[in-house]
Amino acid sequence: MREAVTTARRIVVKIGSSSLTTADGGLDAGRVDALADVLAAAARAGREVVLVSSGAIAAGLAPLGIPRRPRDLATQQAAASVGQGLLIGRYAAAFARHGLTVGQVLLTADDVTRRAHYRNAYRTLRKLLDLGAVPIVNENDTVATDEIRFGDNDRLAALVAALVDADLLVLLSDVDALYTGDPRKPGASRVDEVRAEADLAGVAVGGAGRAGVGTGGMVTKVEAARIATGFGIPVVLTSAPNAADALAGEPVGTLFHRMSHRPTARLFWLAHATSPRGRLHLDPGAVQAVVARRKSLLPAGITAVDGVFTAGDPVDLVDTSGAPVARGLVNYDAVELPALLGRSTGDLAAELGPGYEREVVHRDDLVLL
Known part of the structure; x- marks a missing residue:
């Protein structure tokens, strides 16, 4: 039995x-x-x-x-x-x-x-x-x-x-x-x-x-x-x-x-019950930080953005070959992100205000695939 x-x-x-x-x-x-x-x-x-x-x-x-x-x-x-x-x-x-x-x-x-x-x-x-x-x-x-x-x-x-x-x-x-x-x-x-x-x-x-x-x-x-x-x-x-x-x-x-x-x-829920609304392309350093060190994703590590999404939507985080390595809930709208890519949160906060010091995807809202 x-x-x-x-x-x-x-x-x-x-x-x-x-x-x-x-x-x-x-x-x-x-x-x-x-x-x-x-x-x-x-x-x-x-x-x-x-x-x-x-x-x-x-x-x-x-x-x-x-x-x-x-x-x-x-x-x-x-x-x-x-x-x-x-x-x-x-x-x-x-x-x-x-x-x-x-x-x-x-x-x-x-x-x-x-x-x-x-x-x-x-x-x-x-x-x-x-x-x-x-x-x-x-x-x-x-x-x-x-x-x-x-x-x-x-x-x-x-x-x-x-x-x-x-x-x-x-x-x-x-x-x-x-x-x-x-x-x-x-x-x-x-x-x-x-x-x-x-x-x-x-x-x-x-x-x-x-x-x-x-x-x-x-x-x-x-x-x-x-x-x-x-x-x-x-x-x-x-x-x-x-x-x-x-x-x-x-x-x-x-x-x-x-x-x-x-x-x-x-x-x-995040891994299996969501469908990604877009993709964030990561550089090798960001992939290492997210996957190996379980860190939050910052604007500095993103090289490109695909899709139409708003803050709170699920997005896939992909490596340099386009393979998804993680999925997370994004903190920015798709239209906001291109101007932030490759820049440190300190620089963004100094130029745009403290609201831009936040992570693109917080590690608590991220699951490895």
Whole structure:
């Protein structure tokens, strides 16, 4: 038995579209009910459960007479508009059979990348759990743009797991584990456990599931596992029919072991839940100061600025080859910085006033990548 699983009290479970729908795109009531049965049993056992569920777009295809997942954004959003109500209604009925109430939480990228929204999302999820409800999280696909093209809610699930300080993340799909290659082809072997990055050497993580309904593949699930384990959360990757065994600690699927120490929530948020609005190019001395000596970034060490951002936005700090070495919250607007580059804070303060003696990125607002 997997002790990391059996001792987990707060669990985030993510399920993909292809595990919830029929071949023609409609919701499969039997699959939804089966998942609800498993999660309700976990709730009855005293565990807190958060469900991250894909399927809104897929569920809306059949009612609208759309034969396959559309490519254009407007049709995707229309399908999501129809399908999201069907999806949450089906879940509400399935969990009601066990006396449980569900709460719908629709998120966009801003809700997990902007700090104030991030806190609001946490408070909502925490209150739902305190009230004994099962939060059901999905991306708000009716208004999302880039989010719709993202990997099938896998990264969202990892961020939600960190947001609620979960003890376990379970990723359910239509593939029963991580394999060294496409499991439909000869020669692919199952990866039972991942303890370090070296265990993924030689693993091909292309898509291996049912095409045409979902958008994710193994690559997004492995990346989600990296994010969650980096926050100290173990991850089990398996298929939806194995959900009960996975939550019971049986050796099904692939177990990604957690790292030994959790970073601070603030630095984790900065590294994984933000998208950079620009880039600051550093000279070699500044790279050494930021990376090796963990110093704040000053104007003197910046050679160029890319992007449009305002004070407080996340930006990437890149070395002379353009590779990101850190991410931080910038203290100046993009339009202010070019006039400050290469100059000492003392000179700037003397010429422009004491307000210009501050760091461009303070070390407390900076995380190494």
